[in-house]
Structure formats: structure tokens, C-alpha cells
Amino acid sequence: MVIQTATLGYPRIGKNREVKKALEGFWSGKLDSESLLQTVRQVEESNWQTQLQAGIDRIGIGDTTLYDSVLDWSVYLGLIPERFQHLSGLEQYFAMARGKEGIPALEMTKWFDTNYHYLVPEISAQLLSADFSDVLETVHRAQQILGQRAVPIILGPVTLLRLSRLEVPISELVSPLCDRYLNLLLALKPLGVEEVQIHEPALVLGDATNFKEYYESIYASLAKVGLPLHLVTYFDDLGENYPWVVQLPVSSISLDFTRGRNLELIKHYGFPADKRLGVGIVDARNIWQIRPDRLLPILEEIQPITSNLSIQPSASLQFVPYDATRETKLPEPLRNVLSFAEQKLQEVVFLARTAAGEDLKQERESIQASWQVFEQFSPANQVVQDRLKNLKMDDFQRSLSYSLRLSEQIPLPPLPTTTIGSFPQTSEVRQLRVKYKRGELTLAQYHQSIDTQIAQCIKIQEEIGLDVLVHGEFERTDMVEYFGQQLSGFAFTEHGWVQSYGSRCVRPPIIYGDVVRTEPMTVREFKVAQSLTEKPVKGMLTGPVTMINWSYPRTDIARQEQAFQIALALRDEVADLEAAGAKIIQIDEPALREGLPLKTERWNEYLSWAVDSFKLSAGIAKPETQIHTHMCYSEFGDIITDIERLDADVLSIENSRSNNETLYELTDGGYSKQVGNGVYDVHSPAIPNTEQILSQLRTGIANLPVKQIWVNPDCGLKTRRWEEVVPSLKSMVQATKILREETNASGK
Known part of the structure; x- marks a missing residue:
């Protein structure tokens, strides 16, 4: 046969x-x-x-x-x-x-x-x-x-x-x-x-x-x-x-x-x-x-x-x-x-x-x-196993509700401007990592070079006039890989590239054992950035659901358990960022929607543990700490209730390529928290002008109260060139200034 x-x-x-x-x-x-x-x-x-x-x-x-x-x-x-x-x-x-x-x-x-x-x-x-x-x-x-x-x-x-x-x-x-x-x-x-x-x-x-x-x-x-x-x-x-x-x-x-x-x-x-x-x-x-x-x-x-x-x-x-x-x-x-x-x-x-x-x-x-x-x-880690067993309901929720904690958070102008997190990964930046990996730079030299990039990035953002800054993520190859490299239980390949879209390739980590954080992962770079400006700098983390969905997890261990292990590691990082002075922490979950089972009858099980893992990550945050999350290139209309249940203070979304459909889904669903309405497409080399962004923003305020709206690009700027990024962000800030004057005059 x-x-x-x-x-x-x-x-x-x-x-x-x-x-x-x-x-x-x-x-x-x-x-x-x-x-x-x-x-x-x-x-x-x-x-x-x-x-x-x-x-x-x-x-x-x-x-x-x-x-x-x-x-x-x-x-x-x-x-x-x-x-x-x-x-x-x-x-x-x-x-x-x-x-x-x-x-x-x-x-x-x-x-x-x-x-x-x-x-x-x-x-x-x-x-x-x-x-x-x-x-x-x-x-x-x-x-x-x-x-x-x-x-x-x-x-x-x-x-x-x-x-x-x-x-x-x-x-x-x-x-x-x-x-x-x-x-x-x-x-x-x-x-x-x-x-x-x-x-x-x-x-x-x-x-x-x-x-x-x-x-x-x-x-x-x-x-x-x-x-x-x-x-x-x-x-x-x-x-x-x-x-x-x-x-x-x-x-x-x-x-x-x-x-x-x-x-x-x-x-x-x-x-x-x-x-x-x-x-x-x-x-x-x-x-x-x-x-x-x-x-x-x-x-x-x-x-x-x-x-x-x-x-x-x-x-x-x-x-x-x-x-x-x-x-x-x-x-x-x-x-x-x-x-x-x-x-x-x-x-x-x-x-x-x-x-x-x-x-x-x-x-x-x-x-x-x-x-x-x-x-x-790859034996089990008893410490993390014990933490999982001892979780309580309070670990999954903020100490104050959104309406009560809002007044305690950092005051910002109407329509606050920010970016999603990453800035251009130039050949110079990539070479720094290559040289460090090869042993051509000491750790101190590598940190000094990264800090120079951070300083330049902070200076550019202040000159542009952004309200909430980021450090630029120059030390990060990939938003999942960077964190996985600092967590036990993750392994990384040299040649394990797969296509995400177009020329964009990623190396998904392999989760082969219990996940444990052994030391802070982002605090050093946050401190450097925050020391250079009076404006707030966001702490930047990748959420547990995205870490799972963009990795190759174990197939003999429940995904919920693996997500909760990652959430515990991120929870410790949130606490350390707060202690370092972070007033705003972004926990990105761009892969939340994509992890949905294709059969709706299996959605509830997935969304239950997926939302809980995010809440476990953020639940330790003090009321005065503003928690952001970012999601992109997904349809949200059918899971608005679950996105609301994340209890993030600010949700930034991709919106520019979807003809505002993502925004409409949120507003039609009665989303009550703040929304960063992605105002231009970062995956295009085209540079938007002020009028284009102003049009997008006007759509935003036609659907949401001004107090709920943030202004940002639709995704990170890692793949763009500085020659594209700077004029695009200047257009975004200028459009925001015009709209602030309009809304102030109209009393909105």
C-alpha cells in the first residue's frame, strides 16, 4: 500500500x-x-x-x-x-x-x-x-x-x-x-x-x-x-x-x-x-x-x-x-x-x-x-508554580475604578499627542546591536551608545512638541523578542525568520519552559529618557497575550498557564517602573484579536484568560499610574465588551487604513475610556500633510468627546526613516493645535 x-x-x-x-x-x-x-x-x-x-x-x-x-x-x-x-x-x-x-x-x-x-x-x-x-x-x-x-x-x-x-x-x-x-x-x-x-x-x-x-x-x-x-x-x-x-x-x-x-x-x-x-x-x-x-x-x-x-x-x-x-x-x-x-x-x-x-x-x-x-x-519552576496557585481576585483588578482614578492621573492638555513607542531603527542602531553581540562593544559602551540615541530621540520629540514622549526602543530588535530574551523559559533562534507582511520578518521566540523574570527589563532605559525631559515618558511593555500569540508556545501546557506566567513577570516590571517614576505605562496587546478562535462558540474561553492575563499584568498599578494599550490591524466590533474589560485607561488603535471603521466600532459599542485614534499610516512611505491629519481628527471628535481622544500615529515608527517621521509628526502636532483652537472656540 x-x-x-x-x-x-x-x-x-x-x-x-x-x-x-x-x-x-x-x-x-x-x-x-x-x-x-x-x-x-x-x-x-x-x-x-x-x-x-x-x-x-x-x-x-x-x-x-x-x-x-x-x-x-x-x-x-x-x-x-x-x-x-x-x-x-x-x-x-x-x-x-x-x-x-x-x-x-x-x-x-x-x-x-x-x-x-x-x-x-x-x-x-x-x-x-x-x-x-x-x-x-x-x-x-x-x-x-x-x-x-x-x-x-x-x-x-x-x-x-x-x-x-x-x-x-x-x-x-x-x-x-x-x-x-x-x-x-x-x-x-x-x-x-x-x-x-x-x-x-x-x-x-x-x-x-x-x-x-x-x-x-x-x-x-x-x-x-x-x-x-x-x-x-x-x-x-x-x-x-x-x-x-x-x-x-x-x-x-x-x-x-x-x-x-x-x-x-x-x-x-x-x-x-x-x-x-x-x-x-x-x-x-x-x-x-x-x-x-x-x-x-x-x-x-x-x-x-x-x-x-x-x-x-x-x-x-x-x-x-x-x-x-x-x-x-x-x-x-x-x-x-x-x-x-x-x-x-x-x-x-x-x-x-x-x-x-x-x-x-x-x-x-x-x-x-x-x-x-x-x-x-526543562523541569517545572516551583516558585512560579506557587505564585500561580496563590493568585487572588484582587490581583486581577486596579484598586480604583476608571472614573475614580482618572482625576489622580497626570494632567495633560486636551487631545494629548504621543507616539506608539518605537522610532526608526536605522542601520547605525542595528549595527550597535550587532557589534555588541559580536563582543566588539562592552556592555558599558553599548549602553552609552543607546543612551545617545535616546537623548537624540527625546530632543526631537520635544522640538516637535509632543506631549507624552517615549524613549524610542533602540535597544529592541522586536517587541516580543526583546522581552523574551530577558525571561527564563524563552529560547531564540538565529535563522528562525518568518514573514509577517511584505519585507517585514520576525523571529518568534520559543517558549520551552516556565517563564520567570530575574531582573528589571526596561527600567534603565526609562530612567535615562525621563532624566532628559520634564514631560512624561511612557514605560513600554509588550503584553502577555501578544507574547504568547507571537511566540511558539509549548503545546503540552495550557496557553492560559503560559500567559499567566508571562503576566506575573510583567506585573513585577510594572511595579519597578512605577518605583522609577513612570506615570504612564503602555502594555501593548496588538495580538489580542488575532488569537480569537475561528469558531465563536470558543471565544469566551479564550477571551476570559486573555483579558485576565492583561489585568494580572496591570492590576498592581497604582491609581495615579495611567495604563495604555495598543492594538492594530484587527476588527474590534465584536469584542468591544472584552476590550473595555481590559480596564486600560487609554487604548490606541490603527484607524487610518480602515477608513475609520475601527473607530466606528468602538463608538458604536459605547467604549467609555480614552482612545488614541491612529491618524496616519506608518506602513506607507507617504508623508501626511496637516490637512489630511486634521480631517482624520475631525472624524474622531465627531464620534467621541474631546476628553476621550488622544492623537497618535497608527502604529510604531520602527520601519520608517527619520526623513519621513519628523515631518509626519510635525503635521500631526500642527493639526492638533488647530483642532484645539477650534474645539476651545466652540466649547466642545
Whole structure:
């Protein structure tokens, strides 16, 4: 018996972030377009070779991208908003991604419950002509390397519509969009393609049944082409939609068996004999080696239901780094239980061979031995375990309610101005960290250099006229990594990069044991900054939920327990910052929304511990300490009550790319605390003028009382250049001054 293997996508940034470097070189004018495209093709073809050499039978192709694969499909399908139609080629593509002077970019938001950001398509009644030449060219190249193993990946039409901003009813778009997909399949068929993966992750969402008629009509049309269609779902189970989804006219269906209850569904309803089941059993979103004694029994339960199956990762492997064997500086007991993309290919093949009846006893025993060594390497910390056991209700709440503590907090002018926290990470700043890491700078020299950066940053902020300052975060590589490096229980890779969006790559930490803070993490830099100004400087922390969601946590320990451990560490940091004189402390939680389970019936459990972990972090703060938090690129309307329950004094939000929808969600939900209405898009190189920001602010005061409004950019300024940051902030401060005069004159 032979069981085939498959992949649903692969990391696309290059083992050494070649695509990131090429993109940034192109944007800065140091690299031409052909060199950029050649770099992307080389990375793509290297990925294909790796999967071929691993022995994968059906290799997903076409997911490599210059910026974002959803944006790619907007371009292929002719979904170009009018404001970009006078542009062409890469200029148009990157304007849609990043914006251009006077032209706002597409909205950016999280891809389901991951930390990957996609660009939201905008679809109107007038569609441009589709152009699939790039798709077909990729297939030609892939077939030269992979032969018939090459399986094109297509973003499903209903998922595309479900995740888009529609200017007309969806019913008016189904037919023209379906025609475009039909034309693509008709173009692929003569190429000898044996199968096409159509990714429809929206099928796992709770509202999928509302789109049933569209799925059924579109796939009935696509099936007529006669090209085998592999319907791919992931991130959760199909729920109540399972019975009708498995009857769609496709040849194969992939299900995620690492999340949700697809195993229960397939056992209860069975699986069609005329379809192949793609068993997504190797978790594509964590970095832990499989445990065969847990996964093989699942396969044994599936095989009597259908013998027509393939083994594969649960989703695209874009969510994990390339190769764990490169992490030679990690402790061996930890490294030996890690599994990145290349290792996951090996696991897929191992599981397929074992399920097919091969006796791979030696491999199983080797895996088991690695886990036994790791468990001895990472024992529980009794101190933190005791703290968790002794938590009381009072630990999760401020000593005074918001209305009572407000008058005790630092007085500020109306519409106070501030930034989210980070300032430009120049090459000079990055080199400081590199030199220190290499031993070319002593700790004292490194601190002195960082302090020089802080002093310059404080001076610039005072000259601009901001009301609440920050130290600039020059010592921080990443908002999660920086804290994790100072906490026991966290490990860090050298090469473990994954794409967040565009050229933005992160190295998620690995939480391998109990988390403990051994010393203050941010107090030194806060003291330096505050000593340089009479204005208040914010203490800057990353919240526990974001630390969990942007890391690779243990899968055998409850996420709540791990979040509470991090919250206790942050709680101690809040106390130390207060003792150092901090009047304002920001605990950022940009990942709170993205951690929501995709099924609403599981929201309450997650939100309960997520909100409590934030409150545990902040609960120790004195009434006179103002607690801020920041959230970005998420939809908040359905969790306003829970955001209110965080009990933060000030919430700053991304609002500039979402056409004020985030602000409207807060006001419609009756949010009662202060709001920092993100007034310009920091992910665009475009510099906003005073009038643009003034317009955004006027929208704010039209929806919230002036006393509730703060003024800030929509996110941190880390990725921008000083030449962009300074004039943008000057425009923001000038717009605020104008609005203060207007509101003072009108008595608002």
C-alpha cells in the first residue's frame, strides 16, 4: 500500500531572507526590477527542489510572492481599485501594498488567526481584465523542475470574496469572478496539470453556511472544466458545514486534524469514496517535533473510513522557519525536538510510510528518546508554580475604578499627542546591536551608545512638541523578542525568520519552559529618557497575550498557564517602573484579536484568560499610574465588551487604513475610556500633510468627546526613516493645535 504526500505552501522569504533584502534594495533604488524578480524566482525554485528531494509527491506551487499572495490574486483577477489604475507594473503593485504620495494603500489585516497580514481586496462593479500570465509562467518553470508533482495553488473565489471590501452586493460579483476562475482553469488544463489546489479557508468560519449557495454554484461551474480540483481547508474544522462541503464536486478535500474536531466529524459522517482525503496532521503552525504515539492512532482511526488519502502539513509551512538544524547555538535537548519546514517534510514522509505499513521502529524510538531528554532538560519552576496557585481576585483588578482614578492621573492638555513607542531603527542602531553581540562593544559602551540615541530621540520629540514622549526602543530588535530574551523559559533562534507582511520578518521566540523574570527589563532605559525631559515618558511593555500569540508556545501546557506566567513577570516590571517614576505605562496587546478562535462558540474561553492575563499584568498599578494599550490591524466590533474589560485607561488603535471603521466600532459599542485614534499610516512611505491629519481628527471628535481622544500615529515608527517621521509628526502636532483652537472656540 502506498500513501501519497503533499504540501500546501512553503516559506517564501529565502533561508537568509533574500526576498526581504531584495525588496528593500529595490525600494531604495539600489536594485533594479529584474534583479528583484530573479531573486524571488531563485528562492521559489530552491523551495521546490527541497520538497522534491524530501520525496513529496504533490508539491504546492505558486504561493511565493513579492509582498502578499492575496494582493497577487487581486492583481491577477483585475481587482484594481480606481485610485491605482493610472499606474502599472510594479509601481502599481507596491502602491497597492504600501501606498504612494496622496494614494492610500489597501487596508491590511490579519490572515485568520495568524500573525501574517494580508492586503484586503477592494472589489467594485467595474472589474479590469484578468491576467494570469504570471501564474502560467510559474507553472511552466515548476514543471521543468518537478514534472507532474507540481500542483498550482489558487486562492479560492469564495474566500476571496468573504475577505474583501465589497462595494456592491456579493451576488453581483459571483458570476464575473467565477468566469475569471474558469478561464484560469481552462488555461491550465492544456499544460498537463494533474490537479489544482483551491484554498478555501473561509469554509472553517462560523458563517460559512451563509455562503453555501455561492460555493455550490461556483464549484459546479469549475468542475465542468474537467481538471481535478483539490479543495483545501485549514486552521479549524468544518463544523456544521461538513456534510455539504464534502459533497462539493471536487476530487480531493484537505482537512486540518491539528485544530478543531474534524476527526469527530469524519467518524460521524464518513467521507465520500470518490474523493481523496488530504490529512493535515503535521502542525504547520508550531515548531515542535511530532509525537508518533499521538498522531499514528489518529491515522489508524481515519484509514478504515477512507483508504484514499494523502499525508500533509495542516496548512502552508509559511508560518514556520526553514531548517531547525541551523540552530546550532540552541541547547541540544531543545534543538532535537524542534521541527521547522524541512523537518516537517520529513515528518510527513515518515507518517505516510508508517501508515502504509512500513516498520520504522528505529525512527520512532529516536523521536521518543529526544522527547525524554527534553523533558529532563526543562523541569517545572516551583516558585512560579506557587505564585500561580496563590493568585487572588484582587490581583486581577486596579484598586480604583476608571472614573475614580482618572482625576489622580497626570494632567495633560486636551487631545494629548504621543507616539506608539518605537522610532526608526536605522542601520547605525542595528549595527550597535550587532557589534555588541559580536563582543566588539562592552556592555558599558553599548549602553552609552543607546543612551545617545535616546537623548537624540527625546530632543526631537520635544522640538516637535509632543506631549507624552517615549524613549524610542533602540535597544529592541522586536517587541516580543526583546522581552523574551530577558525571561527564563524563552529560547531564540538565529535563522528562525518568518514573514509577517511584505519585507517585514520576525523571529518568534520559543517558549520551552516556565517563564520567570530575574531582573528589571526596561527600567534603565526609562530612567535615562525621563532624566532628559520634564514631560512624561511612557514605560513600554509588550503584553502577555501578544507574547504568547507571537511566540511558539509549548503545546503540552495550557496557553492560559503560559500567559499567566508571562503576566506575573510583567506585573513585577510594572511595579519597578512605577518605583522609577513612570506615570504612564503602555502594555501593548496588538495580538489580542488575532488569537480569537475561528469558531465563536470558543471565544469566551479564550477571551476570559486573555483579558485576565492583561489585568494580572496591570492590576498592581497604582491609581495615579495611567495604563495604555495598543492594538492594530484587527476588527474590534465584536469584542468591544472584552476590550473595555481590559480596564486600560487609554487604548490606541490603527484607524487610518480602515477608513475609520475601527473607530466606528468602538463608538458604536459605547467604549467609555480614552482612545488614541491612529491618524496616519506608518506602513506607507507617504508623508501626511496637516490637512489630511486634521480631517482624520475631525472624524474622531465627531464620534467621541474631546476628553476621550488622544492623537497618535497608527502604529510604531520602527520601519520608517527619520526623513519621513519628523515631518509626519510635525503635521500631526500642527493639526492638533488647530483642532484645539477650534474645539476651545466652540466649547466642545
